[in-house]
Amino acid sequence: MSGSISATTATASGAAASNTRLAGDFNTFLTLLTTQLQNQSPTDPLDANQMTNQLVQFASVEQQISMNQNLERLISLQQAAQLTASAPLVGQRVEVEADQVPLQNGRGEVRLPAAGSARFAEVTISDGNGRALRQQVVALGTAASGWTWDGRDATGRTLTDGAYRVSVTGRGTNGEAVSLPFTVAGTVTGAEQRSNGLSLSVGSLAVGFDKVRRLLPDA
Incomplete structure (x- = not known):
């Protein structure tokens, strides 16, 4: 790309x-x-x-x-x-803090932490109007893991590439809500110097350079 x-x-x-x-x-x-x-x-x-x-x-x-x-x-x-x-970051996969997940080539990824007080993660993908498109409950393991979104909504319809709202709610053993940090992953497609600092483009997602948490190996 x-x-x-x-x-x-x-x-x-x-x-x-x-x-x-x-x-x-x-x-x-x-x-x-x-x-x-x-x-x-x-x-x-x-x-x-x-x-x-x-x-x-x-x-x-x-x-x-x-x-x-x-x-x-x-x-x-x-x-x-x-x-x-x-x-050198262009073309590299990165993990960033953001409230949107980039859908690139029909694939998006949400990175989740290891299980703790939260045993499950409820991931919700929404459009720009806040309408839920896809919801998935993911079991958390002993190590950090990633949930891969195939770019489809709840009806199986394939969505176009872009940046979609994402929220993650942790669930305890009894289903109680637990705060759960998360990140998203994607491939850097560009960089731009703006008035408020350096901004990276991860597909359709624009994120500040300070939000990059780590580089990831190629999928």
Whole structure:
């Protein structure tokens, strides 16, 4: 399956706009100070302390512009490095934290923990409107395991690839509800730098890079 890596310019555009406003304020400040010096009275020149304070402000604004520009460059370099580092993940199977399961080539996978206070897991796959499409009760073993979804709904109809809502409820020995953490698995198909950080595409599922829990061997 082909993958993609792309970057957005939202962060850079925001920083550039901020720098433009700051540079405008800087130029206005410089114009006002120059005009003040040109029009001061020879018999009553600008007070030395006032002059010093204004020059300090002048230097402070100039330094802030320089700092913002350097920070913008550092952020751009960091984002480029993250995007480059994510390239080897394309085509790899990963386990991620998400409330959706990617259905890729008619296959989806929900990763479940080992049995504890919960002896069973009730897995529910829903569409975007919250309508349950498939429900399955899975017995938990002594080790973590995965439940593979064949991409069919409760009537046996084959669904199109995409990202589907998934919820998991643990069930104790007597059927009582128990909180149960879970993850989903899929193949990375792309990466994109967004304003809130690096995002991986796992089929139709977009998930933050910080949600990746581990790499999985090929199925």
